[in-house]
Structures are given as C-alpha cells and as structure tokens.
Amino acid sequence: MSLVAPVHVLNVAQTVGAPVHGRAGEYIGRLHDVVARVLEAGDELFPPLTGLVIRMGGLRTHSVFVPWMSVREFGPTGVTLASSRLDLRPFTRRDGELLVAGDVLDKQVVDVDGRRVVRVNDVQLAPDPRVPGGWRVAAADISVGSFLARVVPRWMVPSLRSRFPANVVISWDQVEFFASDVPGVKLRVDHANLARMHPADLAELIAELGYRQTQEVLTALDDERAADVVEWLPSEVQAAVLTSLDDEKAGDILDEMEKDVAADILADLPHEEARDLLDAMEPEEAADLSRLLAHAPNTAGGLMSTEYLAIGSTLTVAETIKRLRDADWLPDEIPYLYVLDGEPDGRLVGTVTLRDLVLAEPETRLDTFMVRDVITLTLDMSSDEVADEFTHYDLVAMPVVGDDGRLLGIVTVDDAIDVLLPKEWRPRIPRIFH
Amino acid sequence: MWARLARLGQGARGRSRSWRLYLTALGPGLVAAAAGNDVGGIATYASVGAKYGYDLIWMMVVTAFALVAVQEQCARLGAVTGKGLSDLIREQFGPRWSVVAMTGFLIANGGVTVTEFVGIAVAADLFGVPRFLAVPAMALLVWWLIVYGNYRRVERLFLVLALVSLAYPISAVLGNPDWSEVLQHAVVPTVRMDPGYILLFVATVGTTISPYMQMYQQDAVVDKGVTAEDLRYARADVLAGCVFSILVAICIMVATAATIFASSPGGMGVEIATAEDAARALAPIAGPYASYLFGVGIFGASMLAAGVLPLATAASVCEAFGFERGVELTLSEAPIFYGLLTVLIAGGAVIALVPGLPVIRLLIVVQAVNGVILPILLVFITRMAGNRQLMGRHANGAVHGALAWVVTVVIGSLAILMLATSLFGPWLGIG
Numbered sequence: 081m082s083l084v085a086p087v088h089v090l091n092v093a094q095t096v097g098a099p100v101h102g103r104a105g106e107y108i109g110r111l112h113d114v115v116a117r118v119l120e121a122g123d124e125l126f127p128p129l130t131g132l133v134i135r136m137g138g139l140r141t142h143s144v145f146v147p148w149m150s151v152r153e154f155g156p157t158g159v160t161l162a163s164s165r166l167d168l169r170p171f172t173r174r175d176g177e178l179l180v181a182g183d184v185l186d187k188q189v190v191d192v193d194g195r196r197v198v199r200v201n202d203v204q205l206a207p208d209p210r211v212p213g214g215w216r217v218a219a220a221d222i223s224v225g226s227f228l229a230r231v232v233p234r235w236m237v238p239s240l241r242s243r244f245p246a247n248v249v250i251s252w253d254q255v256e257f258f259a260s261d262v263p264g265v266k267l268r269v270d271h272a273n274l275a276r277m278h279p280a281d282l283a284e285l286i287a288e289l290g291y292r293q294t295q296e297v298l299t300a301l302d303d304e305r306a307a308d309v310v311e312w313l314p315s316e317v318q319a320a321v322l323t324s325l326d327d328e329k330a331g332d333i334l335d336e337m338e339k340d341v342a343a344d345i346l347a348d349l350p351h352e353e354a355r356d357l358l359d360a361m362e363p364e365e366a367a368d369l370s371r372l373l374a375h376a377p378n379t380a381g382g383l384m385s386t387e388y389l390a391i392g393s394t395l396t397v398a399e400t401i402k403r404l405r406d407a408d409w410l411p412d413e414i415p416y417l418y419v420l421d422g423e424p425d426g427r428l429v430g431t432v433t434l435r436d437l438v439l440a441e442p443e444t445r446l447d448t449f450m451v452r453d454v455i456t457l458t459l460d461m462s463s464d465e466v467a468d469e470f471t472h473y474d475l476v477a478m479p480v481v482g483d484d485g486r487l488l489g490i491v492t493v494d495d496a497i498d499v500l501l502p503k504e505w506r507p508r509i510p511r512i513f514h
Numbered sequence: 515m516w517a518r519l520a521r522l523g524q525g526a527r528g529r530s531r532s533w534r535l536y537l538t539a540l541g542p543g544l545v546a547a548a549a550g551n552d553v554g555g556i557a558t559y560a561s562v563g564a565k566y567g568y569d570l571i572w573m574m575v576v577t578a579f580a581l582v583a584v585q586e587q588c589a590r591l592g593a594v595t596g597k598g599l600s601d602l603i604r605e606q607f608g609p610r611w612s613v614v615a616m617t618g619f620l621i622a623n624g625g626v627t628v629t630e631f632v633g634i635a636v637a638a639d640l641f642g643v644p645r646f647l648a649v650p651a652m653a654l655l656v657w658w659l660i661v662y663g664n665y666r667r668v669e670r671l672f673l674v675l676a677l678v679s680l681a682y683p684i685s686a687v688l689g690n691p692d693w694s695e696v697l698q699h700a701v702v703p704t705v706r707m708d709p710g711y712i713l714l715f716v717a718t719v720g721t722t723i724s725p726y727m728q729m730y731q732q733d734a735v736v737d738k739g740v741t742a743e744d745l746r747y748a749r750a751d752v753l754a755g756c757v758f759s760i761l762v763a764i765c766i767m768v769a770t771a772a773t774i775f776a777s778s779p780g781g782m783g784v785e786i787a788t789a790e791d792a793a794r795a796l797a798p799i800a801g802p803y804a805s806y807l808f809g810v811g812i813f814g815a816s817m818l819a820a821g822v823l824p825l826a827t828a829a830s831v832c833e834a835f836g837f838e839r840g841v842e843l844t845l846s847e848a849p850i851f852y853g854l855l856t857v858l859i860a861g862g863a864v865i866a867l868v869p870g871l872p873v874i875r876l877l878i879v880v881q882a883v884n885g886v887i888l889p890i891l892l893v894f895i896t897r898m899a900g901n902r903q904l905m906g907r908h909a910n911g912a913v914h915g916a917l918a919w920v921v922t923v924v925i926g927s928l929a930i931l932m933l934a935t936s937l938f939g940p941w942l943g944i945g
Binding site: 185186187188198199201222227230231261263289290291292293294317320321323324 | 595596597601604605608609610613736738739741835836903904906
C-alpha cells in the first residue's frame with residue numbers, strides 16, 4: 081500500500097504558517113503544527129491526523145488545539161474551520177501524539193528500505209482513502225528541493241519547485257523516527273521495522289546515531305538481536321556503546337553475546353565498570369566470562385571462547401544427535417564436536433564434524449570414526465603463534481587444551497585472523513561464525 | 515556518530531576508565547589547544563607582544579573565562595544530546611538559520627584553511643623550499659591522505675611537530691622578562707582606542723575562541739560516546755585544554771614582548787611583518803636556529819589543521835543539510851562532501867600562493883573575521899545550552915546563562931566596534 085500519490089499531497093513545511101480562518105471568514109491565527117496519532121496499533125504505518133495546533137496572535141501568543149472534525153478546509157493556502165467556537169485552553173500534548181512539524185521536520189530518521197539515516201526536509205500528508213475528509217502522514221521528503229524551498233522566500237518557491245521537484249520521498253511505512261528526539265511525552269515506537277533488518281545493516285546504522293538514539297534502538301530490540309548487532313559493531317565502538325546503556329540492559333546483551341567477543345569488550349573496560357556489568361549478567365554466564373577474562377588478551381587463552389560442544393566418546397551417533405536436539409542451548413555454528421574420554425570434563429581424544437555424524441550409521445560409536453589426531457593450542461601461546469597455526473593447517477576452529485589434556489575452550493578462525501589484519505580492515509571482514 | 519569513533523581508532527584501549535576517559539576526553543582539549551596555537555594564533559599573539567608589550571595580557575585572562583564558558587557549553591550540548599553542533603543547530607533552528615550558521619562556519623573555517631596554507635608557505639620559505647612547489651604538493655598530499663589514505667595515522671605526526679609551540683614557554687622564561695610587570699598587566703587592564711589595538715583585540719579573541727573549536731569540541735564529545743553521566747570528565751578536559759591553550763598564548767606574548775618589543779626603538783613597539791620577525795621570539799631558546807624551530811612548529815600545526823579543518827567543515831555542513839558524507843563513501847556517493855572538501859583545500863592553497871600577500875596582516879585579518887563570526891554562533895550555542903526542553907536539568911542555570919550572554923554580547927560589541935573603526939575610523943579621526 082502506498083499513499084504517495086502525485087495528487088493532493090500537502091507539504092507540512094509549506095503549510096505550517098498558513099492563515100487560519102473561522103467559519104465566517106474571520107482571521108483566527110496561523111497554523112503552528114499538525115497532530116498525528118501514533119498510539120494505536122494498525123494506524124502506525126500511516127498515522128492519521130487528529131487535529132491542528134493554531135497559534136493565536138494578540139499580546140500574549142498562545143497555541144490552541146482544533147480537533148479534525150472542526151476543520152472544514154485544509155490546504156496550502158490556508159485553513160478554514162467549521163465553526164467559530166474554539167477551545168481556548170492552551171494546547172498541551174498527550175502521550176501518543178506526534179507533532180509532525182515539531183517532532184519530525186529537520187530530524188534524522190531511518191530509511192528502512194534504503195538502510196540509511198536521512199534528514200527530513202519536509203513531510204507529505206495525503207487524504208485518507210478510507211475516511212472522507214481525513215488525512216494521514218504519507219511520506220518523509222528528503223529531497224534537496226524541499227530543503228531549498230524552506231530557505232528561499234515564499235514567492236520564489238514555485239519557480240524553484242519546477243527546477244528542484246520533491247523527487248526523493250520515503251513512504252512513511254519505511255520511516256522509523258526516534259522517540260528520544262521527542263522529550264516529555266511517551267511515543268510508542270516499537271521499531272519493529274528495525275528489528276527485521278540484518279544485524280550488520282543495523283550495526284552500520286547505529287554507527288551513525290548518537291548515544292540516545294542507540295539506547296532507544298538497542299532497548300527496543302530483544303536481547304539476542306541486540307547482542308547480534310553489538311557483535312557486528314566495529315570493536316572500537318562496542319565498549320562505548322555498551323557503557324552508554326544502563327547496566328541491566330548491557331548485562332542482558334552480554335549474556336547473549338559470544339563469550340570471546342564479550343570478554344574482549346570487558347577487557348577493554350576499567351576494572352570497576354567491567355565488575356558492574358558482570359554483576360548485571362546471569363551468574364553462570366558471568367562466571368564463564370570471568371574465567372576468560374583471566375587470560376592475557378594476546379594469548380590463545382584471551383582469544384578463546386567457551387562456546388563449543390563436547391561429548392563422551394562412548395556415545396553412539398543416535399545418542400549424540402538426540403542430545404543435540406534436546407539441548408536448550410547450542411552455539412550458532414558447530415564446526416566440530418569435541419570428543420572426550422569421559423564426561424563432563426575428560427581429556428580431548430578426538431573431533432567429529434556434523435557431516436561425519438550425518439553420514440554415519442545411527443548405532444556407530446563416536447570413537448570408531450572420530451578424527452584422533454587433533455591439532456591443539458595451549459593457553460599461553462601468543463596470538464601470533466595461534467594465527468600461524470591457523471594459516472598453516474587451514475582450519476576453521478582449534479581447541480585449546482590444558483597440560484592435563486583437558487579441553488578448555490576453542491579459538492575460531494575469525495578471531496585468529498583479526499590478529500593478522502591491520503585494524504581498519506577488520507569491520508569489513510565477514511565474520512564467519514555468526 | 516559512533517562511526518567517527520571507529521575511524522579515530524583510538525577508542526577504548528586503556529585499562530582504567532577514569533584515566534582513559536580523561537585521555538580520550540583530553541584529546542579534543544589538547545588538539546583544540548594545539549590547533550588554537552596554529553600559525554594564525556602565533557602571528558596574532560606575537561603581533562600583540564611586539565606592538566604592545568605586556569599591555570594586552572590582561573585580555574588573555576578575561577578571554578580564558580570566556581573560552582571556558584563557551585567550550586563547556588559545547589561539551590555539555592554534545593554529552594546531553596548526543597548530537598553534533600551543526601546537527602543540533604539544524605534540528606533546533608530549522609533550515610534558514612542553519613544556512614546562516616553554516617555560512618558562518620564556512621567563511622571562518624575557509625579563512626583559517628587559507629592561513630594554514632600560508633603557514634606551509636612560510637615554513638617552506640624558512641627552509642629555502644620554493645613555495646610554489648611546497649604548497650601545491652602539500653595540498654595534494656593532504657587531499658590524498660584524506661580521500662584515499664588514513665589521515666588519522668599521520669595526524670599524530672603533525673600533532674607532535676605542532677608541539678613545538680611548547681618552545682614558547684621556555685623561550686619566555688629564558689628571555690628573562692620582568693615577571694612582576696607581566697603579573698601586573700595580567701590583572702590591571704590597559705585600554706586604548708586606536709583601530710590597530712581594537713583589530714588585534716578582536717583577532718586575539720577570534721583566534722583563541724575560534725568557531726571551529728566549538729564545532730570540534732562538541733563533535734569530539736559526541737564521537738567518543740560521552741554521556742550526560744560522564745559530564746564531569748568532559749568538563750575537566752575542557753578546563754585543562756583551555757588553561758593550556760591560554761598559558762601557551764600568554765607565553766608567546768611574553769616571549770615576543772621580552773625580545774622584540776623590548777629591543778624596539780624607544781620602546782614604542784613594532785609591527786611584525788614577516789615570519790622571520792616572529793621567529794625572533796624563539797631566539798632565547800634556539801639562538802641562530804630560531805627560524806628553523808619556528809618553521810617546524812608552523813609546518814606541523816598547519817598540516818594538522820589543513821586536513822582536520824576542511825574535513826570537519828565539509829562533514830558538518832553536509833550533516834546540517836542532510837547530504838551524504840564521510841570518507842568511507844566513494845566520490846560518486848558523496849559528491850557534495852568531497853566537492854566541499856576539495857574546494858576548501860584547493861581554494862586555500864591557491865589563495866595562499868597569491869604573490870605579494872602581506873602575510874602577517876592576512877593572518878590577523880582572518881582571525882578578526884573569526885572574531886566577527888564568533889558572536890553570531892555564540893547566540894545559537896547559548897540559546898541551545900539554556901533550552902530546558904532540550905537540556906533538561908543540564909540547561910544553563912541563571913549564573914551560567916548570564917555569563918554566557920555577557921560573553922556573547924561583549925564579543926559582539928567588540929566586533930561591531932572593530933568594523934566601525936576600521937570602516938569609518940578615518941572620518942572619526944581615530945585612524
């Protein structure tokens with residue numbers, strides 16, 4: 081559905097300031113703003129106009145509200161009211177009311193379709209096809225012509241328009257505006273459109289926003305989604321973004337993040353702040369993270385993650401697959417299953433890939449077909465040595481084992497490769513394990 | 515906003531937050547201070563010292579308070595709203611006023627960019643390199659580094675070179691000035707009513723509180739993700755940066771006063787006309803190598819600002835008007851951004867090469883233009899910082915608001931006085 085039609089579109093910026101007359105043609109004041117309702121679900125794609133704010137002249141100027149049913153004519157040259165009686169109480173806005181000119185004009189909004197942050201030069205209103213006489217917010221106009229039209233004197237606008245038409249408009253259902261730009265009232269903006277975007281795109285958008293808007297977006301997303309987005313942010317930004325959130329939300333996001341990335345972020349923070357964030361996390365996740373944090377960042381211990389699957393060597397393929405199905409948590413990617421000589425923390429004796437698992441007969445025991453020669457890393461290997469091992473053996477993940485042969489964690493190739501790259505390349509490298 | 519932090523690549527690497535925040539927050543203060551003492555600043559302060567001795571030092575003390583008041587407002591605007599200065603001006607005042615503000619920024623920063631290339635030309639002269647070779651080559655290098663290279667990397671090199679301005683405090687001490695006289699002039703104002711004095715006065719204010727410093731301060735605070743809770747760190751940084759900047763400026767005045775003014779015939783003071791004159795103030799520390807030391811410092815400061823200024827200005831203007839911007843975009847994705855950037859750099863280099871430019875005079879006039887544009891921008895800044903709807907409980911209080919308006923009005927009146935005396939001075943008999 082699109083309400084962007086060439087006929088009957090009104091530009092808010094060009095309409096605001098137009099004279100308002102009463103039923104008998106008497107001058108009342110000037111149009112100050114247009115009120116739209118964004119509270120009720122279903123209306124949100126194209127918010128309906130509920131009334132006008134009129135600034136009345138006189139010694140003490142003040143603004144009054146005129147509900148839509150009292151408006152007889154609404155056009156670029158002016159507004160005529162259906163009655164001459166006005167509610168003269170000063171206008172105060174209520175929750176869920178959007179002042180189209182005051183809240184949206186000149187602000188930055190997200191163009192969901194174009195996956196970018198844009199600045200609104202004008203807002204287009206269109207007649208509501210379902211409600212006779214009703215109007216709705218139709219589109220955000222970001223064209224240069226609409227900016228210039230607001231700079232030059234009014235009499236120059238028509239000739240300007242012929243050369244610079246309003247040619248870049250974003251249908252309002254693709255526009256996400258920020259409630260944090262509208263102080264004082266509650267606007268329900270659920271950012272459902274943003275939640276549907278790819279985390280990489282969203283991370284790129286967030287990189288252009290200020291911290292208040294970032295807070296708003298990340299708070300609107302569910303924790304898992306927010307964690308994905310934070311993982312996609314450039315590493316230099318992650319800590320700054322997390323600390324700008326309140327501790328509770330930051331803790332929830334850290335819970336959902338990959339442990340090695342979360343550990344890197346916390347390692348960047350000063351002790352007391354890292355402590356606060358750990359306290360805000362689930363105790364189990366926090367304990368995992370604390371263990372990772374104990375290792376120096378430029379060693380295998382610092383690079384490793386504790387998100388892997390380990391399983392006893394005596395299990396059969398069928399039992400293993402059942403375990404995987406029943407597990408309440410699994411890593412996003414499973415390059416290898418690590419086979420131990422006893423559960424839960426025996427020595428590492430082999431690896432199995434999902435491919436091996438699928439192809440093997442259900443009754444086969446893992447230790448009959450697992451790869452026994454596992455190339456391992458030790459905790460204190462430097463990150464350069466780790467990177468060398470990865471380039472030498474061309475693996476996607478390598479286990480880190482202790483002196484006693486127990487499995488401590490795994491390093492994935494994306495983290496190992498980071499070491500080899502100049503810093504500014506990193507954000508462009510696709511992360512393999514997302 | 516965060517994107518710029520990523521590009522700075524100097525984000526979260528420290529271990530202690532208070533230390534790190536201070537250092538990252540110290541970044542803007544230090545850079546602004548170093549940039550404030552660029553070739554235009556040095557020329558202005560040196561001219562003041564050479565012409566009027568210690569007479570104008572009291573003004574630096576007054577200016578220090580104004581500088582802190584202005585810069586703190588910008589840091590606070592950035593920390594509370596999370597938005598850059600041009601962004602906020604557009605949102606709060608609409609398209610027409612943002613065109614006014616951005617035109618002001620463009621003129622002021624464009625002028626300062628010209629002076630940076632003049633600085634490169636001056637440094638080239640001092641080292642015996644033909645300026646018609648050096649200036650275009652450096653302009654091309656700066657442009658290439660921004661568009662295709664990593665300007666942030668080399669920026670630090672220039673910053674280190676620019677720290678040569680720290681030679682002035684040493685030179686000031688070695689020059690053996692009469693410190694009791696310096697102190698006395700710092701507290702007791704000396705006022706004169708000749709156009710030259712007022713021009714230097716406005717130029718000094720304009721170079722100490724340059725418009726780009728407000729832009730830089732607020733944007734840097736936003737880029738680093740400083741929030742309203744971190745405001746006290748940002749304030750500490752503003753204070754440190756301002757004190758540092760003012761102290762160096764006073765030292766440049768004292769150093770020139772103790773050397774050039776003191777040796778002027780009859781103690782009447784002289785007008786500095788060339789870079790060699792200004793370099794003489796470094797003689798107590800560098801002896802015969804004074805002009806080389808001066809040249810290195812000027813080169814570093816000029817190269818630093820010749821890149822930062824056009825980049826920040828182009829980004830700011832595009833941000834206010836909603837054009838695509840950023841060095842990670844291609845030329846065809848952000849034509850206006852790259853166009854502005856190129857025009858600023860190329861224009862600066864071309865104007866700096868006009869033969870027979872009165873170098874010092876030009877540098878000072880540009881600073882005076884900054885001093886005229888400054889009060890216009892201060893109106894925007896002070897109104898926003900006092901806006902309770904925007905700033906909540908962080909809005910200017912009665913005292914801070916009053917102080918900010920006094921600063922704005924005083925600087926504005928000075929600018930008008932200067933324009934009046936330089937335009938109508940001859941008729942009024944004070945030219």
